[in-house]
Each structure stands twice: as structure tokens, then as C-alpha cells.
Amino acid sequence: MEGTLIVDDDPAQLPDALKVKENILVVQYVPIQATTSTVDEKITVPSIRSAASGNGKTANR
Amino acid sequence: MTLINGQVTPKITLHQGEVLRWRLVNATPFRTLNLKLGTLALNEIAVDGMYLGTVDIWPAGKALTLQPGNRSDVLVQAPANCSNNQCPPINLTNNDNEVIATVEFVAGGNPMPLPTSAEMAPLKTWNNIDTSLVYTSEPAQFQEENCNVQDDMCINGITFNADTVTKLPLNKTQLWNLWTLDKDHVFHIHVNPFQTVRTGPDGGQETVWMDTMLVPKGSTQDKPVQAWTTYENIPGKAVFHCHILPHEDDGMMHAIQIE
Numbered sequence: 001m002e003g004t005l006i007v008d009d010d011p012a013q014l015p016d017a018l019k020v021k022e023n024i025l026v027v028q029y030v031p032i033q034a035t036t037s038t039v040d041e042k043i044t045v046p047s048i049r050s051a052a053s054g055n056g057k058t059a060n061r
Numbered sequence: 062m063t064l065i066n067g068q069v070t071p072k073i074t075l076h077q078g079e080v081l082r083w084r085l086v087n088a089t090p091f092r093t094l095n096l097k098l099g100t101l102a103l104n105e106i107a108v109d110g111m112y113l114g115t116v117d118i119w120p121a122g123k124a125l126t127l128q129p130g131n132r133s134d135v136l137v138q139a140p141a142n143c144s145n146n147q148c149p150p151i152n153l154t155n156n157d158n159e160v161i162a163t164v165e166f167v168a169g170g171n172p173m174p175l176p177t178s179a180e181m182a183p184l185k186t187w188n189n190i191d192t193s194l195v196y197t198s199e200p201a202q203f204q205e206e207n208c209n210v211q212d213d214m215c216i217n218g219i220t221f222n223a224d225t226v227t228k229l230p231l232n233k234t235q236l237w238n239l240w241t242l243d244k245d246h247v248f249h250i251h252v253n254p255f256q257t258v259r260t261g262p263d264g265g266q267e268t269v270w271m272d273t274m275l276v277p278k279g280s281t282q283d284k285p286v287q288a289w290t291t292y293e294n295i296p297g298k299a300v301f302h303c304h305i306l307p308h309e310d311d312g313m314m315h316a317i318q319i320e
Contacts, residue, residue, distance in 0.1 A: 001066075001073055013184065017176035018106075020136070022082040023073065027127075027161065028064040029089035 063089070063161045072163050076170025077148055078141035082106075084134050087127040090306035093245075093275075095124035098137065098164070099151025104175055105262075107134035107186075111254060111270045114185025115178040119262045124157075128247045130273040130304035137164075141172045187270050190256050190289045196233035200285075203239070203246035203276055203303055203313060213312040214303075220312035221302075228318045231296050238285035239276045246308065248288070249273040250301035253319070255288035273304050292319045 001023065065071050075081055087094050096103065103125045105117040109132050116136075119125045127133055140148050148166035155161050201216055208215030219225055229235055237255065239248050254272040261267035276286050302314030 001071060015176050015180040015184075017080070017174050017180060018082070020080045020082050020173065022084060024084045024086065025065050025162070026067075026086045026088045027094060027155075028067070029092050030062055030064065032062055 063092075063155060063159060065162050070160060070162060072165060073153075075137065075139035075164060075166050077139050077143065077146075077166050077168055078172030079170040080136050080138045080173040080175060082134060082136055085125075085127060085132060087129055087131045089129055091129055093129070094127040095156050096127065097122065097124050097154050097157070099153075101137060101140075101151065104136040104138070105133055106136060106176070106181060108132070108269055109254060109272045110134075111186035112181065112184040113269060114182050116176060116181055117262050117267070123262060128273055128275050128304065129306070130247060130249050131271070136175055138173070138175055139166050139170065141170075187254070187256070189268055190234055190291055192234075192236075192256075192289050194234050195236045195289070196230055198236040198238055199227060199229070200282070201237060201239045201248065201276075201301070201315070202242060202282070203248075203308075204242040205244065205308070205313075206242075208312070210312060214308050215312055216302075216315045219315070221300075221314040221316075223316055226298065226316045226318045228320060229292060231292050231319050232294075234289060234291045237288040237290070238282070239288065240280040240282055240285040241276050241278060243278070245278050246276045246313070247273060247304040248276050248286070248301065249304040250290075250317075251299040252295060252297075253290050253292050253299070255290045257286070257288040296320050 062069065098121070100121050102121055103119040105119060105125065106113060125133060125135065146168050150163050150165040152160045153162040153164060203216055204218070205214045207218070208220045209218055210220035213220040250272060254270050256268060256270055257274055258266050259269050280286050296319050298316060298318050300314050300316050302309045
């Protein structure tokens with residue numbers, strides 16, 4: 001994968017050195033061994049943006 | 062098995078010389094991540110979505126640690142010059158020996174500088190709290206046994222109950238004293254982040270803002286982990302809990318009311 005430019009901050013406030021491409025890398029763990037080539041197709045990545053953005057999470061129970 | 066964005070050992074491509082921002086999320090249910098990126102530094106600019114106001118350089122060989130629920134924004138600068146214009150790929154590893162991604166470098170990038178700490182200073186998300194102005198303090202004792210509900214986990218002896226609420230003062234500075242009676246736990250609070258002190262990449266003590274942090278085995282009521290918060294502008298109900306998912310699911314959570 002290559003980085004893509006995500007503008008979710010106010011670009012005017014960013015120093016030039018922060019106007020860069022981004023990747024959101026969500027590290028997950030599943031208690032299984034990688035034994036088939038299709039295992040990655042079975043995983044759904046939930047709510048990447050809300051998980052990455054910090055505040056504003058809601059109670060989950 | 063550790064995945065990134067649902068993929069087993071994905072390949073990440075950088076152009077030589079370019080800077081890429083990674084927004085790392087530890088979305089594992091209970092694993093601490095200790096991340097290293099081969100021969101490159103991880104230049105950390107934000108923790109839990111909040112700018113540090115500086116650049117913390119975690120050099121190659123020194124792990125960046127993320128507890129379950131932690132996020133970290135790092136800048137990765139690809140090497141600009143390699144022999145025969147071919148930079149060898151490197152690995153993103155967890156706990157030294159687990160390769161969770163590979164990073165390859167391709168020619169054709171425009172060399173880019175990293176931001177300086179002076180450039181990052183105006184972006185600091187929250188001003189530090191004057192810890193001498195603490196109005197009230199609250200204890201949070203994480204425990205896996207001897208709770209009011211048998212076989213459940215709890216905080217301060219009480220397994221989660223939405224009707225058991227601790228009231229916290231709006232617009233006042235509050236100190237959290239956090240400790241564990243048994244194993245490591247991970248303090249996470251909703252809505253309002255906190256200020257705490259961590260060991261920075263240079264080994265010195267560093268004041269940072271987070272919303273998720275380790276309460277390590279060995280912390281005690283007499284020697285707690287401490288965090289400071291001023292609840293500004295947003296009254297209402299929220300929760301804090303252990304971010305180790307099985308612990309949270311077993312009741313290691315507590316409701317708060319800010320008013």
C-alpha cells in the first residue's frame with residue numbers, strides 16, 4: 001500500500017513538513033495461525049477513523 | 062496472529078526521501094505492542110490523537126510501546142540515497158521477532174525534511190495543567206478478584222453498574238491515583254484525556270497527554286500512577302475502564318458524572 005493524503009486537520013495550520021501522505025495502520029490480533037491465503041479476506045476493519053481520531057468515543061456497554 | 066488493516070504482513074511502499082505519516086492504532090484486545098522499524102527512527106508527533114508539541118524521536122532499535130487502545134502518529138522518513146539507488150526493504154516488527162509489515166522503497170521521491178520541534182510547538186493540543194492546583198483526587202484500584210460480584214472484575218471493589226456513579230467537578234483540576242492489586246491493567250477514560258508523565262525516548266521524564274495508559278503491576282495505593290485532568294465545558298456522564306477487552310467485559314469499568 002502507498003500513502004494517501006488525508007486532510008482532516010486545518011491545512012493552513014500545519015507546517016509544510018506535515019503536509020505529507022498518510023497511512024492509518026490499525027494493528028489487530030486474532031488468536032489463530034495464518035494457515036490459508038484467504039484469512040485476510042475474512043477480517044473486517046471496524047471504524048478506523050473513529051479509532052484513530054482520539055476524543056469523542058462513546059461508551060460501548 | 063497480528064494483522065494490519067486486516068492483512069497479514071502487508072507491504073508498505075515509500076518513495077526514497079519522502080516522509081510518510083503513520084497513524085498507528087493498537088486495536089488488539091489485549092496485546093502490548095513494542096514496535097521497531099528496522100534501521101529507521103519513528104518520529105512521534107502525537108499520542109492518542111493529541112499533538113505532543115514536539116518531535117519525539119524513537120531511534121532505530123528503541124521500541125515505541127502502545128498499550129491496547131493507544132494511538133500514535135509517527136513520521137517515517139525514507140532514506141534518500143542508497144547504493145545503486147536501491148534501498149533494501151525493512152521490517153516493521155513487534156517484540157523484536159514478529160514481522161507485522163514490510164516496507165519497501167522505490168525511486169522517484171522528492172526528498173522531504175522532517176518538521177522541527179519548534180514547528181510542532183504551536184500545534185500542541187492541550188496546555189499543561191498546573192498540578193499544584195489540584196481541587197480533588199480520585200482513586201481507581203483495578204482488581205481481578207474480591208469484587209462485589211463473584212467471578213467478575215472491578216474497580217474500587219465494584220463491578221460495573223451504570224447506576225454506581227462517581228461525581229467529578231467541572232472546570233476544576235482533578236488528580237487520578239491509579240494502581241492495581243494484581244496484574245497490568247490499562248486505564249482508559251472517555252471524552253476527557255489526561256496529562257501524565259512518561260519515560261521519553263531519551264530516557265527522561267516527559268509530560269504528555271493521553272487517554273489510555275498502563276497501570277503496571279507493582280503500582281500500589283502508596284505508589285500510584287498519576288494523571289491530571291481539568292474537565293472543561295462538557296458536563297455529563299461517561300465511563301473509564303481497563304482497555305484490556307476481556308477485563309472490560311468482565312466488569313472492570315466505572316461510570317463518572319461530570320458536573
